[in-house]
Each structure stands twice: as C-alpha cells, then as structure tokens.
C-alpha cells in the first residue's frame with residue numbers, strides 16, 4: 001500500500017485527494033491515512049491540505065523495497081524486491097533465496113554489508129547508507145559456459161544507467177569494472193549454480209561507490225565515487241531503478257542470440273581499454289598487447305607485439321593497464 005501511494009503521488013507531482021486514493025485502491029480512508037503516516041515516519045515529506053489532499057514534497061535518499069517498488073519501471077528485473085538494512089553480503093543472501101526457488105528478476109538491496117565480497121576472493125568495503133550494494137537473481141535458459149557474459153551485459157547496464165542519471169562519462173574496463181576518468185566506480189561479482197547441462201540460477205552482485213568521498217589509503221589512486229565526481233550526492237534509487245530498466249533491455253537482446261553478437265559493438269564503444277596497451281596476466285603466461293575489442297563470446301581480443309591476435313577469457317586472467325589502472 002505504501003509503495004502504491006508513493007507511486008501515485010510521484011506520478012501526479014501534485015495534490016491527490018484522499019477520496020481519489022481510496023477509490024483507486026478500493027480501501028478505506030483510514031488505510032490511506034495509515035500509509036501516509038508510515039511514509040512520513042520513514043522521512044518522506046508529504047503535505048496534506050484540506051479539500052486538496054496529499055502532495056509529495058521531498059523524498060529521503062532511501063533504497064527500501066517501498067521506495068524502489070514505487071519507482072521501478074521494468075517488466076521483471078527488480079519485480080520482486082528484498083531490502084536489508086544490514087547483511088553480510090547481498091550475494092550470499094540472494095543465493096539462499098535462489099536456492100529456495102525465488103523468482104527470476106528478484107533483486108536484493110542492502111544499505112550496509114559487513115562482509116561484502118569482491119572478485120578473486122577480495123573483500124568489498126562500503127560505508128553505511130551511502131553506497132549501492134545489490135544482487136539480482138536471474139535464471140537464464142543457457143549453457144553454463146555462457147554465464148560469464150551475463151557480467152558483461154550487466155557492466156553495460158550499470159555504465160549506461162550511471163551515464164543516464166548523472167551525465168557522467170562512464171566506461172568499462174574489461175571485463176566488468178565501471179570507470180569514470182580512469183578510476184573505478186563500480187564492480188560486479190557474478191556467482192552461479194549450475195549442472196553440466198543447465199543453469200539453476202545466476203546471482204549478479206553490483207557494488208557502486210555512490211555518496212561518499214573517503215577511501216582507504218590503498219584504493220585512493222584507483223577508486224572514485226559518484227559524489228566525488230559530481231561534487232554532490234546522487235539519488236541512489238534512481239540509479240538502481242535505471243540499472244534494472246537498462247539491464248532488462250540488454251538481457252533480452254543477449255538472449256536472442258545467447259551471445260554478445262548484437263551487443264559487442266555497443267560494448268566496444270564503452271570499452272575503456274580500447275586500443276590501449278594492456279598486460280595480460282595468465283597463470284604462467286604474461287604478455288602485453290593492444291586491446292582491440294571483444295568477440296561474440298565476450299573474450300577480449302588482444303593484439304600481441306608479433307601481430308598475432310589472441311582472445312582472452314575473463315575467468316582466468318587479469319588485464320592491467322600498462323601505465324595506470326585502466
């Protein structure tokens with residue numbers, strides 16, 4: 001109910017009478033009044049004027065299921081929302097939900113993680129209520145070896161969503177770090193449960209440095225935040241909802257061919273490493289070359305010094321810039 005009231009107030013952008021709300025939802029005035037009171041308690045500023053009704057004046061920077069539910073503009077991505085004030089890791093939580101059979105498109109969002117996970121066994125640290133940590137559960141009917149491409153698709157969605165909401169010039173450092181001005185703004189950790197012939201679920205974890213400016217010493221050179229880049233805080237809910245909206249579009253395009261065929265060109269335009277020197281760190285095999293884009297399977301094409309082009313698979317290697325992070 002809260003979410004629905006909020007949605008109407010937001011769409012109208014003007015006064016909506018209590019009567020109208022009652023008729024719309026087929027509930028009593030008391031139910032509407034209760035919903036308004038709860039929203040106010042959560043920090044929403046709602047004006048109430050006799051004979052005119054209710055008007056939303058200001059929303060706090062909340063990312064609760066109520067807030068996100070009232071703004072989500074998708075068919076299925078984020079169709080079910082789970083909000084957690086604090087959790088060890090949204091990926092861990094999402095995996096448990098996925099094991100219990102929760103629906104495709106379920107999104108777990110947390111305001112704080114006390115055991116956030118990064119790629120390659122690293123930790124992912126974030127401050128309370130100022131970052132974005134979310135995990136999306138999808139159940140694609142594709143072969144397990146194609147699941148790594150989900151991460152590329154997500155990278156595109158995050159980059160595009162940040163660009164749309166903030167106007168910042170986002171790029172992707174292959175395979176899936178989002179960067180702004182050469183510094184990391186977001187990371188993605190994809191985990192999967194699969195049998196030999198099919199996927200049970202994929203959990204796509206997305207961390208975005210949003211409204212904070214302090215980083216631990218070791219990250220200062222390579223990481224940045226949206227607030228740092230913009231000079232003011234962002235509406236986290238807008239970024240989450242936009243990411244889901246764009247993800248849904250890219251996901252469906254990906255599923256048409258179950259490959260990056262229809263997306264590779266767009267991905268390439270977002271690629272921060274394009275035509276740059278990179279160093280490929282493969283276990284027991286290190287070499288340098290120039291990144292030339294990706295192929296249909298999402299592998300990075302690296303042109304070596306001897307002119308030979310090799311395709312680098314995301315799972316096994318680390319690709320570094322020669323002079324700096326990108």
Ligand code: BTN
Nearest residue numbers: 089116117118119187188205207
């Ligand atoms: C990386 O190392 O770049 C990946 C970072 C992924 C962090 C996100 S935050 C939400 C989700 N839950 C986690 O524990 N990790 C991912």
